Amino acid sequence: MGKKINASAINGTAGVPDQNKIPDLYAAHVSPGKVDLYRKYGLVLVPGKRGGCILRSIDGKSYYNCHCNGGVFNLGHRNARVIGALTSALRTYDIGNHHLISGPRARLAAMLADTMPRGLTQTVFGVGGGEAVDLGIKLARGVTGRHEIISARGGYHGHTGFALATGDKKYRERFGPMAPGFRQVPFNSTEALKRAVSAKTAAVIFETVPATAGILVPDRGFFTEAQRICRAAGALLIIDEIQTGFGRTGKLWGFEHFNVTPDIVTLGKGMSGGIYPISATVFHERFAPFFKKDPFIHISTFGGSEVGCQTAIEVLSISREQKFLDHVLRMGGLFKRGLQEMGEQSPGLGLQVRGLGLMMGMKFKDETTALFLVKVLFDNGIYVVYSGNDPSVIQFLPPLIITEQEGDRVLRRIEKSFRQMAGTK
Ligand SMILES: Cc1ncc(COP(=O)(O)O)c(C=O)c1O
Known part of the structure; x- marks a missing residue:
C-alpha cells in the first residue's frame, strides 16, 4: 500500500497491459482499502467488456448486473440508443458554457416539466446526485429563510456538503462540525414527523424508497400526510428520486405511486443512461423568483453539459414510454413471485422480499446470511450489493430492460445460490 507503481510496469509481453495487475495499480494509486476488502472476501471484479444486463470481468467471468449502481444502468450497459444520442450530440455540441443560454438544457428542462406534476416547471442541472441534493437544500433555505432540514434515519442523499449533513453519523462524524440545523426522524412515521416539523423547518427530504436504509417501501398514505404536515408548517417537501427515478419503480417517478406533489425533486444516476453524468x-x-433575482447565486461549470442533456433527452424518451414502464412492473412481479417461492423453499434464510417495480430488496434473517449470500451469488455470476445502513438487506435492482428469458436465468442462479447457502444442494 502506498508504493508507487508506474502504469507501464503492468505491461506484460509485447507491451500489452497485464490485466491481472490492475488491482495492484488501483491499490497503489486509487484505493488500497477497496482492493484489500474485495480481496479479503473474494469479490474482486474489474469490469471489462459490458453490454445489456451483463458485466464481464477482465478475467473473462460474466455477471448479471443486478445492482446497476443504484439505477445508473437502468437501460443496461452501453445502451445503443443512448450511445447513439451521445455520438450524434458530439457532432454538434460539447460541454457548453454555463454562462450562456443553451438549447439542449432548455429542451431537457421543458421535457422534464412535461413529465412532472403541475407547477414543477423549473430545473437547475448538476453533475452528480449529491450536488442536486445540495442545491435542493440551498433553495429550500433560501426561499423559506429557515435553516432546519429533516431527513430519514438510515437514509442517504450523498456525500457532498448539505447532502452529507442529512445522512447518518458514520458518514460524517470524522469531518468536523456539519452545517447546523439537520436532524433525522424514523422513515414512514407521520407521528415522528409531526413532532419534528416546526416553524423553523425549511424542508423535509426523503428518498421515495430509501435504498441505503434497506429498500423501505412507505405506507400508501405516508407521503400525502408528510406533504400535509410540511404545508401546515410552511416547510417544503423535497423528494430524492436519484435511485427511484426514470422508471425504476414501474412509474416514471417513484413518488407517482403515492399521491403527493413534492416542492422539489432531485434526479441523478439513471438520468445519465450509464453514459454521461448529469x-x-x-x-x-413559485420559487423561480429566487434565481431570477440573482441567476449566478448557484453555478455548476459542468452541470447539465450540452452533450449530457442530449443524452438525457434520449434516456427520458425511452423511460417515459408506457410500454417500457409496463415491462418494469411485469418483471418486478415475476421476480417478486420467483424470489418469494425460493424463499419458501429455503425457510432457514428467513427471506422477505420487498420493493416497488424493479426497486427490490431481499431481507434475510440476519446480516451474516445476507453478506455470505452476496459472495455466493457473486460466485454464481450475479452481482448485487447489500444496503449500507441495513446489511441484512440485499439490494436487487436488475436493469429495467431485462427480458423474461434473462430474468429466468437470473432466478435459476439465485435458486442455486439459496440451495448452496441452505446446504441442501
Ligand atoms: C438516493 C440517493 N441520493 C443521492 C445520492 C448521491 O448521488 P451521487 O453519488 O451521484 O452524488 C445517491 C447515491 O447513491 C442516492 O442513492
Missing part, C-alpha cells in the same frame, strides 16, 4: 434539481415555479 443530475437535476426540479422545483416549483
Whole structure:
C-alpha cells in the first residue's frame, strides 16, 4: 500500500497491459482499502467488456448486473440508443458554457416539466446526485429563510456538503462540525414527523424508497400526510428520486405511486443512461423568483453539459414510454413471485422480499446470511450489493430492460445460490 507503481510496469509481453495487475495499480494509486476488502472476501471484479444486463470481468467471468449502481444502468450497459444520442450530440455540441443560454438544457428542462406534476416547471442541472441534493437544500433555505432540514434515519442523499449533513453519523462524524440545523426522524412515521416539523423547518427530504436504509417501501398514505404536515408548517417537501427515478419503480417517478406533489425533486444516476453524468434539481415555479433575482447565486461549470442533456433527452424518451414502464412492473412481479417461492423453499434464510417495480430488496434473517449470500451469488455470476445502513438487506435492482428469458436465468442462479447457502444442494 502506498508504493508507487508506474502504469507501464503492468505491461506484460509485447507491451500489452497485464490485466491481472490492475488491482495492484488501483491499490497503489486509487484505493488500497477497496482492493484489500474485495480481496479479503473474494469479490474482486474489474469490469471489462459490458453490454445489456451483463458485466464481464477482465478475467473473462460474466455477471448479471443486478445492482446497476443504484439505477445508473437502468437501460443496461452501453445502451445503443443512448450511445447513439451521445455520438450524434458530439457532432454538434460539447460541454457548453454555463454562462450562456443553451438549447439542449432548455429542451431537457421543458421535457422534464412535461413529465412532472403541475407547477414543477423549473430545473437547475448538476453533475452528480449529491450536488442536486445540495442545491435542493440551498433553495429550500433560501426561499423559506429557515435553516432546519429533516431527513430519514438510515437514509442517504450523498456525500457532498448539505447532502452529507442529512445522512447518518458514520458518514460524517470524522469531518468536523456539519452545517447546523439537520436532524433525522424514523422513515414512514407521520407521528415522528409531526413532532419534528416546526416553524423553523425549511424542508423535509426523503428518498421515495430509501435504498441505503434497506429498500423501505412507505405506507400508501405516508407521503400525502408528510406533504400535509410540511404545508401546515410552511416547510417544503423535497423528494430524492436519484435511485427511484426514470422508471425504476414501474412509474416514471417513484413518488407517482403515492399521491403527493413534492416542492422539489432531485434526479441523478439513471438520468445519465450509464453514459454521461448529469443530475437535476426540479422545483416549483413559485420559487423561480429566487434565481431570477440573482441567476449566478448557484453555478455548476459542468452541470447539465450540452452533450449530457442530449443524452438525457434520449434516456427520458425511452423511460417515459408506457410500454417500457409496463415491462418494469411485469418483471418486478415475476421476480417478486420467483424470489418469494425460493424463499419458501429455503425457510432457514428467513427471506422477505420487498420493493416497488424493479426497486427490490431481499431481507434475510440476519446480516451474516445476507453478506455470505452476496459472495455466493457473486460466485454464481450475479452481482448485487447489500444496503449500507441495513446489511441484512440485499439490494436487487436488475436493469429495467431485462427480458423474461434473462430474468429466468437470473432466478435459476439465485435458486442455486439459496440451495448452496441452505446446504441442501
Ligand atoms: C438516493 C440517493 N441520493 C443521492 C445520492 C448521491 O448521488 P451521487 O453519488 O451521484 O452524488 C445517491 C447515491 O447513491 C442516492 O442513492
